[in-house]
Amino acid sequence: MKELLQPLCDAFGPAGFEDEVRELIREWIEPHCDEVRIDTMGNLVGLRRGNGKGRRIMLAAHMDEIGLIITQVEDSGLLRFSQIGVVPLKTLLGMRVRFANGTLGVISLEGGAEVEILSRELPDMGKWFVDVGAREREGLPVGVGDVATLFRPFADLGERVVAGGLDDRAGCAVLVETLRRLESSPHDIYFAFTVQEEVGSRGATTAAYMIEPDIGIAVDVTSTGDTPRPKQPMAVRLGAGPAIKVADRGLISHPRVREALVQAAEAEQIPYQLEVLPLGSTDAQAMQRARGGVLAGAVSVPCRYIHTPGEMIDMHDLEGAVRLLTAFLARPWPA
Numbered sequence: 001m002k003e004l005l006q007p008l009c010d011a012f013g014p015a016g017f018e019d020e021v022r023e024l025i026r027e028w029i030e031p032h033c034d035e036v037r038i039d040t041m042g043n044l045v046g047l048r049r050g051n052g053k054g055r056r057i058m059l060a061a062h063m064d065e066i067g068l069i070i071t072q073v074e075d076s077g078l079l080r081f082s083q084i085g086v087v088p089l090k091t092l093l094g095m096r097v098r099f100a101n102g103t104l105g106v107i108s109l110e111g112g113a114e115v116e117i118l119s120r121e122l123p124d125m126g127k128w129f130v131d132v133g134a135r136e137r138e139g140l141p142v143g144v145g146d147v148a149t150l151f152r153p154f155a156d157l158g159e160r161v162v163a164g165g166l167d168d169r170a171g172c173a174v175l176v177e178t179l180r181r182l183e184s185s186p187h188d189i190y191f192a193f194t195v196q197e198e199v200g201s202r203g204a205t206t207a208a209y210m211i212e213p214d215i216g217i218a219v220d221v222t223s224t225g226d227t228p229r230p231k232q233p234m235a236v237r238l239g240a241g242p243a244i245k246v247a248d249r250g251l252i253s254h255p256r257v258r259e260a261l262v263q264a265a266e267a268e269q270i271p272y273q274l275e276v277l278p279l280g281s282t283d284a285q286a287m288q289r290a291r292g293g294v295l296a297g298a299v300s301v302p303c304r305y306i307h308t309p310g311e312m313i314d315m316h317d318l319e320g321a322v323r324l325l326t327a328f329l330a331r332p333w334p335a
Helices: 002-010 019-032 113-118 166-181 202-211 255-267 284-288 315-330
Strands: 035-038 044-048 056-062 067-073 079-084 096-099 104-109 128-131 147-150 160-163 188-194 215-222 243-247 273-276 295-302 311-314
Touching: 002 019, 002 160, 002 166, 019 035, 019 044, 019 166, 019 188, 044 202, 056 166, 056 202, 056 284, 160 166, 166 188, 166 215, 166 295, 166 311, 166 315, 188 202, 202 284, 215 255, 215 284, 215 315, 243 255, 255 295, 255 315, 273 295, 284 295, 295 311, 295 315, 311 315
Parallel strands: 056 188, 056 215, 215 295, 243 273
Antiparallel strands: 035 044, 044 188, 067 079, 067 147, 079 128, 096 104, 096 147, 104 128, 160 311, 243 295
């Protein structure tokens, strides 16, 4: 699945600007779907029809990632910015960024690196800037309203990979591979690749309203508790299998969905973990609230260092997520 992950992570796609990611995925899924459409918000939805004896199931993975948007250009050519999504400021100093047109820049701080090193408090947004190497304002290749992503190469460590944007290009890869492997299912399955999750699950909200699923499952990454002294203790470990969500800040998974996923994993002897995420949520919270309500849950890929340029996942967990979803979708919904 690395052949899916690397181009997905290399693609430009901050929230609201997912076009490059969407076109990549669309090319991969069209041969395996009965219908493919793009809605007004920009969500990509592929339908695989069942035999008419199952449920309407929506799987969602978001295409967008966190990023920056330029808010002001100074006479010196330095660029002030704001966040798209939650960007941890502690990771930014010296970080490179890439704009849609390929322009590269570096993030710095008023006063230089020693200011952050000596200060006990993190400087506010107004003290940060992007330097694209310009001498002055005139002739800049980017300006107010242009967006950028944190720029970093995809690194293959063998069983594990490191990249930015694994939140949630990992989930997108899981959905694509599940669609490829799924031979048959009693269910009508909507594979939804959603937009703008990092700014409030906006794409999933409209997609779920349109699809009207009986069951909704988000596929996203989740934090782990296996690094030294984690701020939020969690039972999830890298390499121990996909995580079946119990609850997070925005969702309490429906017991029937959670149990059906557990039964599928145990029937196929797929290692799995149970996840309680103290902070954050996924597109499942938007699906749960669509129209009259949806039975919702989530399958998560354990990920270290989320929302940094060095997100890390284990390929065994990614493979396990595909196997789990494939097994779940092939089974009839419990009566």
